[in-house]
Amino acid sequence: MTTFDADGVTLERVREYVWEIPQEEGMRVPARILASEALLEEISEDKTIEQIKNTTHLPGITNHAICMPDGHQGYGFPVGGVGALDAEDGCISPGAVGYDINCGVRMMRTNLTYDEVQGHEEELVDSLFANVPSGLGGGGIVEAGVDTVDEILARGVDWALEHGHAVEEDLLHCEDEGMREGADPDKVSQKAKDRGKNQIGSLGSGNHFLEVQRVTDVFDDEVGAAFGLEEDQIVVLIHCGSRGLGHQTCNDYLRKIEQQHKGLLDRLPDKELAAAPAGSQLAEDYYGAMNAAINFAWVNRQLIMHRTRKVFERVFDRSWESMEMDLLYDVAHNIAKKEMHTVNGAERELYVHRKGATRAFPAGHPEVPKAYRDVGQPVIIPGSMGAGSYVLRGGENSMDLTFGSTAHGAGRLMSRTQAKNEYWGGDVQQELEDQQQIYVKAQSGATVAEEAPGVYKDVDEVVRVSDELGIGDKVARTFPVCNIKG
Amino acid sequence: MEYELRDHTADVAVAATGDTLEAVFAAVADGLAAASCDDVPVDVGDRFTVSVTAESREALLFDFLDELIYLRDVREALPVDHRVETIDELGSEGWRLEASAREVPLDEVDAREVKAVTYSEMRLEQTDEGWESYVVFDV
Numbered sequence: 083m084t085t086f087d088a089d090g091v092t093l094e095r096v097r098e099y100v101w102e103i104p105q106e107e108g109m110r111v112p113a114r115i116l117a118s119e120a121l122l123e124e125i126s127e128d129k130t131i132e133q134i135k136n137t138t139h140l141p142g143i144t145n146h147a148i149c150m151p152d153g154h155q156g157y158g159f160p161v162g163g164v165g166a167l168d169a170e171d172g173c174i175s176p177g178a179v180g181y182d183i184n185c186g187v188r189m190m191r192t193n194l195t196y197d198e199v200q201g202h203e204e205e206l207v208d209s210l211f212a213n214v215p216s217g218l219g220g221g222g223i224v225e226a227g228v229d230t231v232d233e234i235l236a237r238g239v240d241w242a243l244e245h246g247h248a249v250e251e252d253l254l255h256c257e258d259e260g261m262r263e264g265a266d267p268d269k270v271s272q273k274a275k276d277r278g279k280n281q282i283g284s285l286g287s288g289n290h291f292l293e294v295q296r297v298t299d300v301f302d303d304e305v306g307a308a309f310g311l312e313e314d315q316i317v318v319l320i321h322c323g324s325r326g327l328g329h330q331t332c333n334d335y336l337r338k339i340e341q342q343h344k345g346l347l348d349r350l351p352d353k354e355l356a357a358a359p360a361g362s363q364l365a366e367d368y369y370g371a372m373n374a375a376i377n378f379a380w381v382n383r384q385l386i387m388h389r390t391r392k393v394f395e396r397v398f399d400r401s402w403e404s405m406e407m408d409l410l411y412d413v414a415h416n417i418a419k420k421e422m423h424t425v426n427g428a429e430r431e432l433y434v435h436r437k438g439a440t441r442a443f444p445a446g447h448p449e450v451p452k453a454y455r456d457v458g459q460p461v462i463i464p465g466s467m468g469a470g471s472y473v474l475r476g477g478e479n480s481m482d483l484t485f486g487s488t489a490h491g492a493g494r495l496m497s498r499t500q501a502k503n504e505y506w507g508g509d510v511q512q513e514l515e516d517q518q519q520i521y522v523k524a525q526s527g528a529t530v531a532e533e534a535p536g537v538y539k540d541v542d543e544v545v546r547v548s549d550e551l552g553i554g555d556k557v558a559r560t561f562p563v564c565n566i567k568g
Numbered sequence: 569m570e571y572e573l574r575d576h577t578a579d580v581a582v583a584a585t586g587d588t589l590e591a592v593f594a595a596v597a598d599g600l601a602a603a604s605c606d607d608v609p610v611d612v613g614d615r616f617t618v619s620v621t622a623e624s625r626e627a628l629l630f631d632f633l634d635e636l637i638y639l640r641d642v643r644e645a646l647p648v649d650h651r652v653e654t655i656d657e658l659g660s661e662g663w664r665l666e667a668s669a670r671e672v673p674l675d676e677v678d679a680r681e682v683k684a685v686t687y688s689e690m691r692l693e694q695t696d697e698g699w700e701s702y703v704v705f706d707v
Contacts, residue, residue, distance in 0.1 A: 157688030157704055181684040181706045218681045219644045219674030277641040287681040288707050326641040329684040333634050354688035497575035498707060526678050528606060568681065
């Protein structure tokens with residue numbers, strides 16, 4: 083058997099790209115890392131392996147704790163982690179969902195070609211930057227009172243539809259039609275709502291961005307056609323989450339768990355894995371609050387997308403409908419969802435935690451929206467601002483290998499502090515423009531340095547492994563044209 | 569009292585020391601401000617006060633930092649120049665902190681968003697020289 087030694091831990095190769103960390107004391111199940119040797123080398127350089135091992139200590143964890151090919155060190159749970167916890171006698175973990183509840187990505191198509199956009203890049207990037215709030219304290223697209231926040235939390239994109247920020251078709255191309263069942267605004271604290279109310283429709287900062295992209299390759303013509311993608315086409319990718327409302331909700335519940343379920347917490351190797359036992363009041367409350375924050379994030383991305391349509395209308399002087407600016411799909415990266423999965427031949431309800439991982443349900447799965455059920459759920463994997471992004475479709479092995487999940491991005495390689503020492507924002511920006519015709523505009527030069535293409539893993543390799551494993555199949559590749567960030 | 573920003577793949581960590589518990593709390597908070605902003609303007613903004621109560625010392629540190637991030641978002645101002653006046657043990661009610669900071673309006677500063685304080689790898693320990701702490705923030 084081939085093995086890989088990483089800092090005192092021996093991983094066994096189960097099959098190509100699947101590495102297993104055998105069970106040892108405290109681990110309820112083995113842990114798995116899905117990676118090529120090249121990616122595993124990178125993954126083993128920080129605390130990812132220790133963190134995925136720690137995750138196996140959570141009660142009710144089923145089959146394996148799994149690290150996706152883009153995995154890296156996070157807090158508690160690694161980024162790129164998937165953990166399916168029994169919904170009856172397991173638990174739900176706010177720490178394993180993460181701070182940015184329903185941080186995610188959506189892609190909007192257009193019928194414009196790259197030719198039509200060339201020459202307009204500067205105007206486009208300036209106008210997007212001026213009209214889409216980003217950074218810290220930039221406000222939001224709508225200013226709302228707490229009543230409005232409550233409606234958004236309860237109704238999601240349906241609220242946006244009623245208020246003219248969405249069209250019917252947008253809902254049909256979003257998971258759960260943009261409205262999570264079981265959302266309970268009363269379980270979201272006043273503090274969280276106060277933070278959220280002036281951030282509705284805003285990117286935030288860090289790795290969040292809005293990018294105009296061109297399709298460079300379509301690898302699968304049939305699925306590409308079903309997704310409405312063809313070479314040279316312009317698309318828009320939006321990456322952001324639930325802003326301060328989600329961050330506050332996570333910490334509110336971490337603290338409640340610490341106060342109410344200390345027994346369980348004391349048995350876990352990392353306090354950040356804090357979990358509420360399935361069936362407890364707190365588990366129900368958190369699930370209601372998290373679902374509400376999921377709705378908030380969907381509305382956030384919806385408002386940004388609709389505002390982008392208006393920006394394109396002004397720059398290209400025609401209606402957004404005539405440019406066919408339609409939502410392709412919206413995927414969540416930080417989420418826990420009650421789902422039915424087959425485990426050892428039996429159907430079980432699990433809280434599937436995906437933190438920095440994307441749901442990737444295959445063709446035919448009843449939870450894939452009708453529009454894509456014949457080909458599989460679209461999966462959108464953003465790369466860095468100097469590399470391509472990918473559109474995948476849920477692969478046929480995903481249910482067996484990963485509880486229907488795949489990677490979520492390139493995955494960071496270098497710390498933010500190190501990135502700032504190695505790069506200067508102005509240089510990065512100029513090089514991207516001169517060498518690759520990518521126009522970047524950011525609130526902060528430091529953010530550009532921290533997000534420089536060199537700080538990320540090779541997204542091509544991440545996607546190759548996903549495709550080879552059959553958990554998410556390559557459909558198309560896109561490349562940046564304009565990028566705005568906080 | 570002093571702090572240092574440490575490498576962390578996705579996030580930012582602050583390592584801080586102080587002669588007293590108050591000093592180490594203030595140093596971690598200054599580290600949070602430094603993680604948000606490279607050049608804090610010197611003469612901008614008024615001071616405001618913060619009080620926090622929690623059931624343990626670690627929880628008090630967590631809630632203090634959480635409160636600062638909350639206040640940043642709702643007041644749209646970055647808290648800097650932290651002073652922790654007192655930290656008292658209240659017996660069965662836990663611990664109370666009284667602190668102050670200067671708030672710099674966000675539109676006057678080139679600041680980045682620190683999303684949240686985390687409990688991951690958090691340390692708060694008494695040493696021969698005083699206190700030291702390590703806190704990871706989600707960026």
